[in-house]
Amino acid sequence: MKTQKANDLTNLLNEYGAGNLAKKILTHQLGINSRLNVSFVKQKRFNQLNTSLNKSLIGKKLHDSIKEKISFIKNNKTYKGLRHKASLPVRGQRTHTNAKTCKKKFR
Numbered sequence: 001m002k003t004q005k006a007n008d009l010t011n012l013l014n015e016y017g018a019g020n021l022a023k024k025i026l027t028h029q030l031g032i033n034s035r036l037n038v039s040f041v042k043q044k045r046f047n048q049l050n051t052s053l054n055k056s057l058i059g060k061k062l063h064d065s066i067k068e069k070i071s072f073i074k075n076n077k078t079y080k081g082l083r084h085k086a087s088l089p090v091r092g093q094r095t096h097t098n099a100k101t102c103k104k105k106f107r
Contacts, residue, residue: 018058026052 013023027033030048032041041049057065073081083090 013053018053022056022058026056 013026018026026049030045030052032045032049070081070084074084075081080090089095
C-alpha cells in the first residue's frame with residue numbers, strides 16, 4: 001500500500017477545498033498528473049494551476065455564492081425563498097410524514 005506524500009498535487013488542491021471532480025477537471029485541462037510531486041511540476045504549469053484555482057468557484061467562494069443566491073431568493077419573496085425562511089424542504093419533498101428534522105426550529 002502506497003502512502004501519500006504531503007506535497008503532492010491532490011493535497012495542494014485539498015487545501016483550496018477542491019472536490020474530486022474539480023481536481024480531476026483542473027489537472028486534466030492542464031495536462032498534469034495529479035499524483036505528481038509538486039517539485040516535479042514545472043513553474044509554468046504550477047502558475048497556470050494557481051490562476052485557474054483562483055478563478056474557479058471552490059471552497060469558501062462557492063459557499064459564499066450559494067449564500068448570496070439564497071438571500072436573493074429570500075429578498076424577492078419567491079415561494080422557494082419563503083420555504084428557506086421557514087426552514088422547510090425547498091425542493092418539493094413531502095412534509096406530512098417526513099422532514100421532521102427540517103421542520104424543527106433552530107435558534
